[in-house]
Amino acid sequence: MNYEIAVYPKREKLMGLAGSQDTAPIVMLNLLKFHDVAQYKDGRAEKISGREAYMRYATEMEKIVAANGGRFLFFADLKDVVIGEVGDLWDEVGLVEYASAASFAALVTSPEVLALSNHREAGLAGQLLIRSTLAFEPK
Numbered sequence: 001m002n003y004e005i006a007v008y009p010k011r012e013k014l015m016g017l018a019g020s021q022d023t024a025p026i027v028m029l030n031l032l033k034f035h036d037v038a039q040y041k042d043g044r045a046e047k048i049s050g051r052e053a054y055m056r057y058a059t060e061m062e063k064i065v066a067a068n069g070g071r072f073l074f075f076a077d078l079k080d081v082v083i084g085e086v087g088d089l090w091d092e093v094g095l096v097e098y099a100s101a102a103s104f105a106a107l108v109t110s111p112e113v114l115a116l117s118n119h120r121e122a123g124l125a126g127q128l129l130i131r132s133t134l135a136f137e138p139k
Helices: 011-018 050-067 101-108 117-123
Strands: 026-034 071-077 092-098 124-132
Touching: 011 101, 026 050, 026 101, 050 071, 050 092, 050 117, 050 124, 092 101, 117 124
Parallel strands: none
Antiparallel strands: 026 092, 026 124, 071 092
16 A cells, blocks of 8 residues: 655645535544644744644634534544554544535635644644545444
């Protein structure tokens, strides 16, 4: 399996989500890898961890997601791999629900979210973001 970590989605991926006619809710699986020290591009002297910088983003993002019909479902530190092998374990996993693929695309490209992106970018060394939809209702 090959994978590429990134900080931002490719334009064509966002355009596909924005044009989606599927109105079902989606859940985004976030696999996050943080910088040891935040890397702000504005040259600020403040020395905080990448995790702290990302949490500045996430704290505000949770409010924005909720105001737009979504919700943060779960965030947790990753500890170890039980099945399989990876070279470098992700730092954190998160599940975030959005009303639809199109609403996700609109939200993450909104001026309100883009204004927070400096904290996200400073904190993240990389991310995998995987869209999922409900396959079955657990009993």
